[in-house]
Structures are given as structure tokens and as C-alpha cells.
Amino acid sequence: MLKILIGMSDTGGGHRSAAESLAAVIKQQRGDSVEVVVADLLSNHTFWPLNQVRHAYAPVVTRAPSLWKLSWWLPEATWRWKLLQRSFLPLLRGPLGGYLRAQHPDLYISVHPLLNHMPLRLLHAAGNYCPAATVVTDLGGGHPTWFCPDIDLITVGSQALYDLGLQRGVPRSRLRLLGLPVNPRFGAPGQDQASLRRALNLAEGRPTALVIGGGEGMGPLAEITRALAQALSAVGGQVAVICGRNEKLRAELAGQDWPLPVVVQGFVRNMSEWMAASDCVVTKAGPGTIIEACIVGRPIMLSDFIEGQETGNVTYVVENGIGAFSREPEEIGRIVRGWLTPGNAGLAAMSLRARAMARPHATTDITNALLNLVNRRTPRRDRRGPVPKKRPLRLT
Known part of the structure; x- marks a missing residue:
């Protein structure tokens, strides 16, 4: 063998x-x-x-x-x-x-x-x-x-x-x-977005931002989630947050009152479903998450990067027109609200460019x-x- x-x-x-x-x-x-x-x-x-x-x-x-x-x-x-x-x-x-x-x-x-x-x-x-x-x-x-x-x-x-x-x-x-290399599920045909949202307890008709903190739930996810909740309430949106192994953060966010639907998860093994159920991804500049989002065709709002190994990832996303970068939670909320405003053709254009870059x-x-x-x-x-x-x- x-x-x-x-x-x-x-x-x-x-x-x-x-x-x-x-x-x-x-x-x-x-x-x-x-x-x-x-x-x-x-x-x-x-x-x-x-x-x-x-x-x-x-x-x-x-x-x-x-x-x-x-x-x-x-x-x-x-x-x-x-x-x-x-x-x-x-x-x-x-x-x-x-x-x-x-x-x-x-x-x-x-x-x-x-x-x-x-x-x-x-x-x-x-x-x-x-x-x-x-x-x-x-x-x-x-x-x-x-x-x-x-x-x-x-x-x-x-x-x-x-x-x-x-x-x-x-x-x-x-x-x-x-x-x-990414999980084979990202390249496989999946359910339609409405079915996925029902299965994940997301509202079907609301524009959806997915916030990801990586496996360790790193970064100011609480501040970003609050800013997104405030900004997306103006467009009838919702937020899904993946906290990874950061149980303290998961408990903190799950215990708050929000002005719109916010679904909080810990470590998940069905990230392809969460991405496909969302309209854009908010994440630090981890390479795997960027490529996964490209395969699913989701624009990427980068919220942070690790100096050195992830610096070039910001350039990769911004210069190829598949997303944006900001460390300021309020600006992140403003940019994502613009993306998810009904009738915004720019979201679909970024989605097409992301798919074109995917392998x-x-x-x-x-x-x-x-x-x-x-x-x-x-x-x-x-x-x-x-x-x-x-x-x-x-x-x-």
C-alpha cells in the first residue's frame, strides 16, 4: 500500500x-x-x-x-x-x-x-x-x-x-x-441560495454579509459586526458571523440585541454553504478564504492582514477588482452597505470577476x-x- x-x-x-x-x-x-x-x-x-x-x-x-x-x-x-x-x-x-x-x-x-x-x-x-x-x-x-x-x-x-x-x-x-487546495465542496454544484438560507436559519429575502474570523476567530469581529448591523439595517440586511474556535467571542455576540437578524456560529465545517448563502464575505486577508470566496463568486471585504505573509493578498483582491480593504469598522459597514443596496450592479460585476480568477x-x-x-x-x-x-x- x-x-x-x-x-x-x-x-x-x-x-x-x-x-x-x-x-x-x-x-x-x-x-x-x-x-x-x-x-x-x-x-x-x-x-x-x-x-x-x-x-x-x-x-x-x-x-x-x-x-x-x-x-x-x-x-x-x-x-x-x-x-x-x-x-x-x-x-x-x-x-x-x-x-x-x-x-x-x-x-x-x-x-x-x-x-x-x-x-x-x-x-x-x-x-x-x-x-x-x-x-x-x-x-x-x-x-x-x-x-x-x-x-x-x-x-x-x-x-x-x-x-x-x-x-x-x-x-x-x-x-x-x-x-x-480548497475543500472539494467549493467546486461542487450546490443548493440554490434560498434553500441554503432556510437550512442555515437565515432570512431568505435579506441581503446578507458573512463575517469570518478564521479558525481562531481573530481580529475585531465584534466591532465589525456592530458596524455592519448598524449600516445594513438601512437596507434591510442581515449578518452571519463565524467565530471559529473563539468561544468567548461567540458567546458575546450571541448574547447581544441587534437591530437586524444576526446569526452567530462557532467553528463550522460547511463554510462553502455559508458563503453560497451570503452576498459578500468580510474577512481578514487569509489566502484560503480569499480563494474560496472567488470560487463561490463572492466579493471580498478585507478587514485586516498579517504583515508579511498576507500583505500581498490585499493587493491581489483590490487590484483585481474583486473587493476592498479597510481596517475601520464604520468604513467597512459603509462599503458593504453600498454593495448590498438593492439594484447595485457593481456587486454582480465583482462576483463575475471573482469567479473568473478562481481555479x-x-x-x-x-x-x-x-x-x-x-x-x-x-x-x-x-x-x-x-x-x-x-x-x-x-x-x-
Whole structure:
């Protein structure tokens, strides 16, 4: 049986979502002939403080932006990144190297920027030279550690990331512009909007704004929801809010009195239905959410972005005419009210442009490219000899 290991980490919701989307399509194509393991390698198979990245991500991004900028700056210079690898690799040989040896995959796939260079070295040190691939889940810009020139295949979702890969030394033959992996449900035919609204307890005839805070419910969602409620009451609208894992925020919003219908949800697994039931999406500039909204054809009101990795996403949305950006809740309310005013032809035009930019079959295209790597390999029993206990770790 073919064994595929997908390395990710729960820093935000996008990495797990991408990993699970790829795993689902791989299983659809290969069925019982393949075993797909999705593993949070940073949280479960590294050491302190690396194994705390999952818990530190949201606080650092929101409360310590200078520290986040430092984590972005350190690997930008190749010599600094090599120095970091030399420091961490010996410490990772036991926890992460041991796990990779035990899994012994036929194909390794990374969907996280910190799980490319070092896992590849540890696989090689264990005598496993299986194909390795990176599926970049950023869009308009990306962390420099995404790009390891020795990885067999790197897929990206935009021309900006393709160009960055070339700048980071990735051979053109190993770089593919295929889009971003999203849940297959986003490309599948769905129910009509009225039926979806009934199923989700939304009023059928009201213009609807969907507010999304990502997997962690990040950002000033309460302030944005209040501003939208005030603004959309003038056009008979309604608001749906997805709070993710932020239970405190969900309880706060659910307990308030609103001047119009406001439906509050926690973490959901049917985001495609919520988007299709809405008329526009209000979200921070997460790449996965942007692409999902494009596939469904929903204009995007960006409310925030993470410096560095999401800066280019704002440019992607605004310059392509598929949405707008503002950090001010009142301005967000004003812009969305203009979009949702009955008879506004601009909303339909943005919807058409968003659909035109979408790559609804990207997950399948990426999966085909990944499986082609193992199609060219010999079976597991024909690989190199026994796994050595130790091999020197070499940086290239």
C-alpha cells in the first residue's frame, strides 16, 4: 500500500484545511490502495518552544507584531536560515527524525513553511529518499522558508509566489502554478441560495454579509459586526458571523440585541454553504478564504492582514477588482452597505470577476501532480537498503 505523509501545523486554520482537502482528493482517486497520514509535526514531534507554535501563533500575530516581523526577517538571508537549520537539526533528530523513520512514507508533502528543509534532511538522514513536495498555501506573498530548492515539486497559487520561488533558487522545472487546495465542496454544484438560507436559519429575502474570523476567530469581529448591523439595517440586511474556535467571542455576540437578524456560529465545517448563502464575505486577508470566496463568486471585504505573509493578498483582491480593504469598522459597514443596496450592479460585476480568477479544480490538479511523483518511483520493496541508525545531516 502506498503511504503518503502530509506535514502541517495548526497555526491558523489554513494549513490543516489544505492538508485535509488534499487527503480527501487523494483518497477519492486512489481509495484503499493508499494510506494518507495528516500530522501536526510541529506540535507533536518537535521540542519546546517549537511545539508551542500552535498556541503562540495568534497571540504573537495580534499582540507582538514586532516579534512576528523578526520571525519573518531571520530566514530571509540564506546564511541566517542555514545557521538556524544547523542549530535545530541535531535537536530534531530524535523527536521529528524518529517519527519520520517510523512512518517511512512513499511520498512526503508539506503544507507549512517550516516543514520543508528540515524534514527533507531528516528523511535523507534516515535513508528515505522518497519524493517530497511542498504545496504553498500563501497567495500574494509568502514566507521565504516555503522554498527549498531540493524539494521535487513546489506548487503555488499565484504568479507572485512563482516569481518568489525562482528568486529563492527553485529550479523552474520543479515549480508549478496550479492554484491553492480548497475543500472539494467549493467546486461542487450546490443548493440554490434560498434553500441554503432556510437550512442555515437565515432570512431568505435579506441581503446578507458573512463575517469570518478564521479558525481562531481573530481580529475585531465584534466591532465589525456592530458596524455592519448598524449600516445594513438601512437596507434591510442581515449578518452571519463565524467565530471559529473563539468561544468567548461567540458567546458575546450571541448574547447581544441587534437591530437586524444576526446569526452567530462557532467553528463550522460547511463554510462553502455559508458563503453560497451570503452576498459578500468580510474577512481578514487569509489566502484560503480569499480563494474560496472567488470560487463561490463572492466579493471580498478585507478587514485586516498579517504583515508579511498576507500583505500581498490585499493587493491581489483590490487590484483585481474583486473587493476592498479597510481596517475601520464604520468604513467597512459603509462599503458593504453600498454593495448590498438593492439594484447595485457593481456587486454582480465583482462576483463575475471573482469567479473568473478562481481555479475551482486546483485541488485535483495539485493532487495529480503529487501522485505523478510516486508514479515515477519504484515500489517500496525496491528502495535502498536498511535504514541506518544515524547519518550525518548535510545542509545544501
